Amino acid sequence: xxxxxxxxxxxxxxxxxxxxxxxxxxxxxxxxxxxxxxxxxxxxxxxxxxxxxxxxxxxxxxxxxxxxxxxxxxxxxxxxxxxxxxxxxxxxxxxxxxxxxxxxxxxxxxxxxxxxxxxxxxxxxxxxxxxxxxxxxxxxxxxxxxxxxxxxxxxxxxxxxxxxxxxxxxxxxxxxxxxxxxxxxxxxxxxxxxxxxxxxxxxxxxxxxxxxxxxxxxxxxxxxxxxxxxxxxxxxxxxxxxxxxxxxxxxxxxxxxxxxxxxxxxxxxxxxxxxxxxxxxxxxxxxxxxxxxxxxxxxxxxxxxxxxxxxxxxxxxxxxxxxxxxxxxxxxxxxxxxxxxxxxxxxxxxxxxxxxxxxxxxxxxx
Amino acid sequence: xxxxxxxxxxxxxxxxxxxxxxxxxxxxxxxxxxxxxxxxxxxxxxxxxxxxxxxxxxxxxxxxxxxxxxxxxxxxxxxxxxxxxxxxxxxxxxxxxxxxxxxxxxxxxxxxxxxxxxxxxxxxxxxxxxxxxxxxxxxxxxxxxxxxxxxxxxxxxxxxxxxxxxxxxxxxxxxxxxxxxxxxxxxxxxxxxxxxxxxxxxxxxxxxxxxxxxxxxxxxxxxxxxxxxxxxxxxxxxxxxxxxxxxxxxxxxxxxxxxxxxxxxxxxxxxxxxxxxxxxxxxxxxxxxxxxxx
Numbered sequence: 001x002x003x004x005x006x007x008x009x010x011x012x013x014x015x016x017x018x019x020x021x022x023x024x025x026x027x028x029x030x031x032x033x034x035x036x037x038x039x040x041x042x043x044x045x046x047x048x049x050x051x052x053x054x055x056x057x058x059x060x061x062x063x064x065x066x067x068x069x070x071x072x073x074x075x076x077x078x079x080x081x082x083x084x085x086x087x088x089x090x091x092x093x094x095x096x097x098x099x100x101x102x103x104x105x106x107x108x109x110x111x112x113x114x115x116x117x118x119x120x121x122x123x124x125x126x127x128x129x130x131x132x133x134x135x136x137x138x139x140x141x142x143x144x145x146x147x148x149x150x151x152x153x154x155x156x157x158x159x160x161x162x163x164x165x166x167x168x169x170x171x172x173x174x175x176x177x178x179x180x181x182x183x184x185x186x187x188x189x190x191x192x193x194x195x196x197x198x199x200x201x202x203x204x205x206x207x208x209x210x211x212x213x214x215x216x217x218x219x220x221x222x223x224x225x226x227x228x229x230x231x232x233x234x235x236x237x238x239x240x241x242x243x244x245x246x247x248x249x250x251x252x253x254x255x256x257x258x259x260x261x262x263x264x265x266x267x268x269x270x271x272x273x274x275x276x277x278x279x280x281x282x283x284x285x286x287x288x289x290x291x292x293x294x295x296x297x298x299x300x301x302x303x304x305x306x307x308x309x310x311x312x313x314x315x316x317x318x319x320x321x322x323x324x325x326x327x328x329x330x331x332x333x334x335x336x337x338x339x340x341x342x343x344x345x346x347x348x349x350x351x352x353x354x355x356x357x358x359x360x361x362x363x364x365x366x
Numbered sequence: 367x368x369x370x371x372x373x374x375x376x377x378x379x380x381x382x383x384x385x386x387x388x389x390x391x392x393x394x395x396x397x398x399x400x401x402x403x404x405x406x407x408x409x410x411x412x413x414x415x416x417x418x419x420x421x422x423x424x425x426x427x428x429x430x431x432x433x434x435x436x437x438x439x440x441x442x443x444x445x446x447x448x449x450x451x452x453x454x455x456x457x458x459x460x461x462x463x464x465x466x467x468x469x470x471x472x473x474x475x476x477x478x479x480x481x482x483x484x485x486x487x488x489x490x491x492x493x494x495x496x497x498x499x500x501x502x503x504x505x506x507x508x509x510x511x512x513x514x515x516x517x518x519x520x521x522x523x524x525x526x527x528x529x530x531x532x533x534x535x536x537x538x539x540x541x542x543x544x545x546x547x548x549x550x551x552x553x554x555x556x557x558x559x560x561x562x563x564x565x566x567x568x569x570x571x572x573x574x575x576x577x578x579x580x581x582x583x584x585x586x587x588x589x590x591x592x593x594x595x596x597x598x599x600x601x602x603x604x605x606x607x608x609x610x611x612x613x614x615x616x617x618x619x620x621x622x623x624x625x626x627x628x629x630x631x632x633x634x635x636x637x638x639x640x641x642x643x644x645x646x647x648x649x650x651x652x653x654x655x656x657x658x659x660x
Contacts, residue, residue: 055478089559090620103612133559 422457
């Protein structure tokens with residue numbers, strides 16, 4: 001079993017610099033968990049604590065049922081894949097993959113079997129006699145994966161393995177790693193600062209900021225129900241739009257006064273929103289949840305504005321508009337005719353509105 | 367006038383019994399070392415050594431950790447047992463030996479694996495050592511209680527920052543380029559193809575990299591890479607039942623022959639002779655520290 005459990009784990013560096021104050025996290029056996037967050041949020045430190053490359057200042061870390069605080073990295077039955085590949089330049093691909101097994105004195109025929117099996121799975125068989133210098137970035141990263149695979153570890157740790165690859169290769173390698181996880185049925189813990197990688201690859205995403213877990217949930221749940229402004233702004237590309245709005249009573253329910261109009265809020269929000277009547281909150285709306293019309297008048301609940309930039313993406317258009325000091329990004333159909341300087345009428349899909357407390361930044365309602 | 371690059375040692379008298387056991391300064395020295403030169407010490411119970419680099423670069427190795435110190439940096443070793451300071455290129459260090467409970471208590475929060483690192487601690491150590499050397503010259507032998515006061519001041523300055531108006535040692539701060547180079551080398555030394563690769567990653571010419579790196583650290587980047595590889599090799603050789611070929615390759619050497627030659631050039635011993643010189647109880651402790659994992 002290769003579950004990973006953090007119990008009140010903290011990490012403090014000399015000089016009293018605490019990067020992870022109190023981490024409680026459970027990763028189930030065979031799960032693919034992504035640790036995501038901005039630089040310096042503690043995600044790599046957390047990964048390195050699992051590996052044993054960073055000492056734990058306080059708390060307990062378990063791999064399976066085993067307390068591993070003081071267990072050496074090589075005795076934790078884990079394998080790691082690094083951003084910079086960590087391949088020996090003077091060894092062939094074959095030897096780079098086999099090296100850990102040679103050190104453990106695994107029989108030669110077993111080494112050969114495992115290397116070829118991994119090379120086949122990663123489409124490296126034709127490259128086994130090459131040295132890393134003769135490989136592309138994607139090929140080098142696959143060699144790193146192969147080296148980790150042949151160890152048959154209980155846990156794979158991947159530290160931003162795609163950061164050095166170009167965008168096209170990253171897309172291909174994302175799928176490769178997801179396939180690998182399904183094939184190996186092993187626990188994967190993956191660190192990235194890229195929310196697209198996080199959303200497309202994990203069973204579960206752990207969003208971190210300043211060493212603290214902000215939210216820990218399935219990708220779609222994080223996307224649809226972010227628990228605070230940070231998660232709402234971090235997950236999703238283009239980023240969620242944020243505007244200040246005042247909550248006002250409207251008939252039996254409530255509306256959000258924003259950009260000079262009152263946008264009706266769904267009835268299900270009534271109870272959560274009632275304490276905020278008359279107060280300013282943060283209204284969040286994703287770019288795809290704003291309907292843009294290139295003609296017509298702005299009716300009640302709609303906003304008249306002007307297109308600043310129209311980015312033609314092929315399958316859609318990204319509109320950038322300005323509305324009473326707020327900059328909004330809208331994803332609209334490629335049939336939208338308006339371009340720079342043309343009018344646009346915006347309507348928010350009320351069932352897709354998110355509201356956040358302006359002071360605490362916590363979610364009020366979705 | 368004390369020459370801060372010339373060997374010198376101060377050994378104060380025993381301190382007042384009222385402070386003995388709390389804080390004593392047993393010795394302070396200026397230690398020039400040639401390239402590859404070594405100094406070994408022992409930090410037993412209630413014993414603390416502070417090592418600071420004035421020129422060049424050194425590695426300080428105890429059973430639990432290995433540190434590379436650049437000019438202006440200092441390391442305090444507390445109750446770590448045997449330790450070795452080895453010069454990367456030609457270097458000048460200052461070493462202060464302290465005793466008593468107080469150093470451990472003061473340094474406790476800063477320590478990891480029996481040592482506390484001070485990236486700008488060189489100035490505090492330099493001030494203490496030179497002051498003690500001057501006092502000794504003027505009124506030998508130096509009074510132990512007075513020396514203890516200087517020790518306390520040094521520890522305070524290490525923990526709280528350099529003394530205001532204190533003189534900074536030459537070449538203390540590394541430029542961003544050299545700092546980035548040191549960072550890459552320290553993290554990836556077994557895997558680096560060579561200086562061409564390093565220069566390309568740093569987006570500078572190889573010549574500029576070598577020139578700038580050498581000027582600021584006192585050692586060429588190639589020499590530094592080799593040195594770190596050899597230090598890592600020593601760590602692996604202290605593990606349980608290592609194969610020389612494995613150690614050579616894992617450290618980043620192309621083959622065991624080249625590794626053995628480089629090892630003997632630096633240490634004066636063959637890898638096998640080095641292995642045999644490690645006491646059995648130190649082997650297990652070393653194996654916990656292998657930093658590379660795949």
